[in-house]
Amino acid sequence: MASKVSNFSDLIQRVTASCLLHPLAAGRHDPDEISDHRTGDESEDDHRYKTEDEEEDDEVEDGERDGFRVLDGARSERVIEMEMMMGQVFDAVSAMKRAYVSLQESHCPWDPDKMRVADVAVVAELRRLGVLRERFRRSVGRECGGRERRLGTAGVTLREVVAPYEAAVEELKKEVKVREAEVQNLTEKLKTATRLGGGGGGGGKKGRSHQSKRKVSCSQAQVAAVPVPEIFEATMSSVNEASKSFTSLLLSLMRSAHWDIGAAVRSIESATSTTAESAVGAHHARYALESYVNRKIFQGFDHETFYMDGSLSSLLHPDQFRRECFTQYRDMKAMDPIELLGILPTCHFGKFCSKKFLSIVHPKMEESLFGDLEQRRQVLAGNHPRSQFYGEFLGLAKAVWLLHLLAFSLDPPPSHFEASRGAEFHLQYMESVVRLSGGRGVVGQVVGFAVSPGFKLVNGSVIKARVYLVPRT
Incomplete structure (x- = not known):
């Protein structure tokens, strides 16, 4: 036991001496230098410890290699x-x-x-x-x-x-904005239908008689082999209905965009009169707007191509031109304008639609109503937008184009006339867009502005011009 303690004390002394002679830097010295300062026993012990350390290092290196x-x-x-x-x-x-x-x-x-x-x-x-x-x-x-x-x-x-x-x-x-405009448009149509169907007594019978006569005329238009004045009358009724529908939608979009409707009406009236004071009430703004739309779309109606070119076929070959116009009318009557323009976007009708749309819808108007000029860009590029607004416009454009084809199919063509502002009201040639109470309602009133034009046909019948009456000043 004493020898073991002595050996243990000697071991501690040797380790202590080694630490004093070779402090922390010893690990960086050359092994030969260290061996010069050691005794034989020290070398053996260090060799034993070093071997154990090297084994541990080898194990680590092997583990690292396995990890890699x-x-x-x-x-x-x-x-x-x-x-x-x-x-x-x-x-x-x-x-x-x-x-x-x-x-x-x-x-x-x-x-x-x-x-x-x-x-x-x-x-x-x-x-x-x-x-x-x-x-x-x-x-x-x-x-x-x-x-x-x-x-x-x-x-x-x-x-x-x-x-x-x-x-x-x-x-x-x-x-949602477009749907709201559609709802307002349908509301306006419902109000109009209610007013037309709400008359009692003789007025109701007269209205029903007029509607039945219109249905007969439309049926004649579908089967007629030659152009007759009755077809023209029925087509003009379709133009008025399409004009009311498009105007109602346009007015609804203006209200949705928070337009000043009174200012817009005054601007429309100032284009046809020097009078600054507006003659239209706020609830009759749609008539002023319809007047503006009809004035734009009927401009050039007396020319065979709406002045889109300088054609004189109606003068050089009148009989052939009349036959061609009526043939085009029959071919186009049953066609959807969107489908037609999808096939022939740059035909004469397509050019007419592009010209009239750009004339009616100003760039600032379109940007205010829709937030961009996308529809205008498409029209200028020769295309036709597939929007609900442009589709409603195409309904009006087609009706006017068919009326124009019929006008140049008849011999002689109908005479086109419009009522001027301040003119006396003539019951034979005019009808008021505002319902009047008998014949006494027109006393002391004159034409404020024309809403739609009138026509005098070769058979002596007259399609009355629709006018908005105002008190005489």
């Missing part, structure tokens, strides 16, 4: 995964491109069924790309780690997710 091998394997799997994901991305983009091409082809010629199928395919591929994007982001988040990285990625994802919803909200707001 695992890491290399993980990286290889990561590369394979990314390559597979990129392949899926390229496949999805190619499929979306094919679907989008099909969607474009379905527009011309117009094929609603093919369009719906192509639209579903495009949306499906977009969703597939979205899923791949989220997979990639989650994978990158797991690899990078770190709170800041995760927060940054989450912030970007949140912004990109919210952006489409914000755009959708804006589109919905525009759609």
